[in-house]
Amino acid sequence: MTALIKKVERKSPRLLTFLRTDALLILVTIIWGSTFLVVQETVKLVGPFTFLALRFGIATLTLAIIFHKRLLRIRRKEVITGTIIGLFLFIGYVLQTEALQNTASSKVGFITALYVPIVPVLAVLMLRQWPTFGAIIGVILSFAGLILLTVNEQFNLALGLGELLAIGSALAFAMHIVTIGKFAPGADAINLAIVQISVTAVLSMLMIPAMGEPFVMPELAVWGSALFMGVVATAFALAVMNKVQQSMGSTRATLIYALEPVWAGLFGFYFAGETLTIAAGVGAVLIVLGMLAGEFRWSVVGKSNEYLVTSNE
Numbered sequence: 337m338t339a340l341i342k343k344v345e346r347k348s349p350r351l352l353t354f355l356r357t358d359a360l361l362i363l364v365t366i367i368w369g370s371t372f373l374v375v376q377e378t379v380k381l382v383g384p385f386t387f388l389a390l391r392f393g394i395a396t397l398t399l400a401i402i403f404h405k406r407l408l409r410i411r412r413k414e415v416i417t418g419t420i421i422g423l424f425l426f427i428g429y430v431l432q433t434e435a436l437q438n439t440a441s442s443k444v445g446f447i448t449a450l451y452v453p454i455v456p457v458l459a460v461l462m463l464r465q466w467p468t469f470g471a472i473i474g475v476i477l478s479f480a481g482l483i484l485l486t487v488n489e490q491f492n493l494a495l496g497l498g499e500l501l502a503i504g505s506a507l508a509f510a511m512h513i514v515t516i517g518k519f520a521p522g523a524d525a526i527n528l529a530i531v532q533i534s535v536t537a538v539l540s541m542l543m544i545p546a547m548g549e550p551f552v553m554p555e556l557a558v559w560g561s562a563l564f565m566g567v568v569a570t571a572f573a574l575a576v577m578n579k580v581q582q583s584m585g586s587t588r589a590t591l592i593y594a595l596e597p598v599w600a601g602l603f604g605f606y607f608a609g610e611t612l613t614i615a616a617g618v619g620a621v622l623i624v625l626g627m628l629a630g631e632f633r634w635s636v637v638g639k640s641n642e643y644l645v646t647s648n649e
Contacts, residue, residue: 357580361592364573369599371569378561383549384433385540387562390554392537394566396530399575403526410527417519418531424515426536428508430543431501439498447502449482451510455590458514467587470629478594478626484619516578517586525578533574591627598623
């Protein structure tokens with residue numbers, strides 16, 4: 337296996353980079369896309385914060401057991417920065433959960449997707465990461481695609497409590513991505529993930545009595561969902577996010593994360609019999625094109641308005 341990796345690295349370093357970074361994040365979006373149906377059914381059986389506490393508690397335990405030796409060497413800086421990242425992760429989930437109680441899920445999905453254009457702005461302000469021309473095109477295409485995926489004939493732009501909470505959720509998730517980009521380089525990615533996940537687990541647990549959810553033993557189906565969500569969709573996914581964003585810009589990562597609703601739509605179509613409209617199909621294509629646009633550099637040639645596409649190493 338090692339010999340094969342070295343052979344690929346020698347003959348096609350770009351392919352190896354893709355397999356180590358982009359492909360891993362694409363896998364994460366596939367996993368996240370599959371969780372919408374799981375969460376939708378599970379929260380019918382248990383309170384949302386009880387489920388979040390179980391999900392992030394299992395994720396924390398999983399990573400702590402597997403990487404206990406690394407956890408013993410955790411640094412004070414990783415605890416502090418991981419806590420900051422975890423706060424934004426928790427706030428994003430809380431606000432999104434509350435928004436879903438106050439307005440239509442399609443509208444919450446659209447407003448939450450505002451993190452796609454927000455991240456490049458925050459990356460410039462906080463990280464001094466200026467997006468490439470390809471990334472700008474990618475953001476525009478992805479956001480247009482997200483609109484087509486989420487807007488339907490009942491959609492309207494009236495702002496109420498639910499909409500305001502969803503806007504807050506979008507900001508929180510954008511800050512989560514950007515703070516990972518800021519603090520992950522130079523840190524132990526696994527330890528950073530463990531801290532932010534554990535912070536979310538503890539705060540979710542504290543929200544259970546605050547939101548009036550009863551302390552009851554969840555059904556077996558809930559434990560099954562929490563196990564999948566905790567181990568695969570949280571522990572694995574966030575470990576990958578923290579690792580990959582050590583070497584990938586926040587804007588480029590966001591273009592890949594935008595694939596999540598595409599997979600969610602496909603899973604809903606195949607497993608729940610949901611309707612996949614022509615507009616949604618076009619939106620999915622635009623998001624994929626947006627991701628691909630972010631993979632290339634576009635350089636101005638001479639004084640003309642033509643652009644040359646080159647590999648974005």
